[in-house]
Structures are given as C-alpha cells and as structure tokens.
Amino acid sequence: MITIKITGAKELTANFRQLPLRAKDELAIALKTALRDIRDRARAEHKFTTRSGDTERGIEFNQTGPISGVVGVTTKIGAYLHEGTGIYGAKGRPIVITPKTRASLRWATGEGFAFSKRVVISGIKGDPFLYKAARKETPSIRARFGEAIRKAAKL
Known part of the structure; x- marks a missing residue:
C-alpha cells in the first residue's frame, strides 16, 4: 500500500x-x-x-x-x-504442504501421477x-x- x-x-x-x-x-x-x-x-x-x-x-x-x-x-x-511469500515474505521460511485427509499428496504429470508425503516450496x-x-x-x-x-x- x-x-x-x-x-x-x-x-x-x-x-x-x-x-x-x-x-x-x-x-x-x-x-x-x-x-x-x-x-x-x-x-x-x-x-x-x-x-x-x-x-x-x-x-x-x-x-x-x-x-x-x-x-x-x-x-x-x-x-x-x-x-x-515463503522465504521472500514476512515470515522468511519455506512453505510446507502436507495432506490433510489422505496419506499422500497427488498431482498430474505428463506420464501419470506423482505422489509425495509433503512438498516444500520457497514461495514467490x-x-x-x-x-x-x-x-x-x-x-x-x-x-x-x-x-x-x-x-x-x-x-
């Protein structure tokens, strides 16, 4: 602002x-x-x-x-x-994404699906x-x- x-x-x-x-x-x-x-x-x-x-x-x-x-x-x-956001934002730490209701995260790739227990992103x-x-x-x-x-x- x-x-x-x-x-x-x-x-x-x-x-x-x-x-x-x-x-x-x-x-x-x-x-x-x-x-x-x-x-x-x-x-x-x-x-x-x-x-x-x-x-x-x-x-x-x-x-x-x-x-x-x-x-x-x-x-x-x-x-x-x-x-x-993330390491570039006010908190200065990476963003960790974990599943809330399932055992793992899933997302589409070019060859099918990828799975992971958690994903760490640095932010924008x-x-x-x-x-x-x-x-x-x-x-x-x-x-x-x-x-x-x-x-x-x-x-």
Missing part, C-alpha cells in the same frame, strides 16, 4: 483553511490526479503474470482527506504478489510495483502540485 504524505501538513492545513474554495479544489484535483497516475503506472508496469485481470483491477486509490490519499491492492493475491519473490510506480511518478506529482499552488496563489 502506498501512502502519499506531505511534509508540513499541519502548517499547510492551517493555511489551507484561509485559501479560497477554488484553491482547495485545485489541490484536491492535483492529489486525485497524482493518485490516479500512480495507480495506472502500477497497473501497467508490474512484473507478475496476469491471468484474469482481477489483481490489476484490484490496484485502487482512495482520497482519505483534503490533502492525503492511499494507493493499494484490494485483493489477497495482490498483497502476496507485492510483498512476496515480491514485486513492489506500487513503490516503483510512486518513485517514477514523483517528479510529475511535484510539478503538478507546484502548478496547483501557483494557480491558488494567483486567485
């Missing part, structure tokens, strides 16, 4: 109340555009293989206040793809696509907010 944080937010909020309504609208539009651009870049430049598109559609943004917002994934699979390496998108969008976001502030100062 990405959180856009503006340093000096308390001072900005105090000054924000003194600005005309149109200036507030300019900054709100700049924020919404910035959040949308991060979301769109994350959807376009991820490295995971998409099958149904649900994970890509699960990358969403939400404006949480007048000068704050969040970009994140809303699917469980999206969180695993972003952060990684994370793809921090949200962080990468935010870093790549930072210059355009700064320029957009600078322009919004210039517009607000001219009013």
Whole structure:
C-alpha cells in the first residue's frame, strides 16, 4: 500500500483553511490526479503474470482527506504478489504442504501421477510495483502540485 504524505501538513492545513474554495479544489484535483497516475503506472508496469485481470483491477486509490490519499491492492493475491511469500515474505521460511485427509499428496504429470508425503516450496519473490510506480511518478506529482499552488496563489 502506498501512502502519499506531505511534509508540513499541519502548517499547510492551517493555511489551507484561509485559501479560497477554488484553491482547495485545485489541490484536491492535483492529489486525485497524482493518485490516479500512480495507480495506472502500477497497473501497467508490474512484473507478475496476469491471468484474469482481477489483481490489476484490484490496484485502487482512495482520497482519505483534503490533502492525503492511499494507493493499494484490494485483493489477497495482490498483497502476496507485492510483498512476496515463503522465504521472500514476512515470515522468511519455506512453505510446507502436507495432506490433510489422505496419506499422500497427488498431482498430474505428463506420464501419470506423482505422489509425495509433503512438498516444500520457497514461495514467490515480491514485486513492489506500487513503490516503483510512486518513485517514477514523483517528479510529475511535484510539478503538478507546484502548478496547483501557483494557480491558488494567483486567485
């Protein structure tokens, strides 16, 4: 999940109340555009293989206040793809799969079936696509907010 944080937010909020309504609208539009651009870049430049598109559609943004917002994934699979699992994830240990109701695991191979009492997998390496998108969008976001502030100062 990405959180856009503006340093000096308390001072900005105090000054924000003194600005005309149109200036507030300019900054709100700049924020919404910035959040949308991060979301769109994350959807376009991820490295995971998409099958149904649900994970890509699960990358969403939400404006949480007048000068704050969040970009994140809303699917469980999206969180695993972003952060990684197994030895690459938060726990840092391999995933062990064992049968729950049978004596062994079974899966299809090209020549029939394979059997095993347990399977150990290392997990998937994370793809921090949200962080990468935010870093790549930072210059355009700064320029957009600078322009919004210039517009607000001219009013």
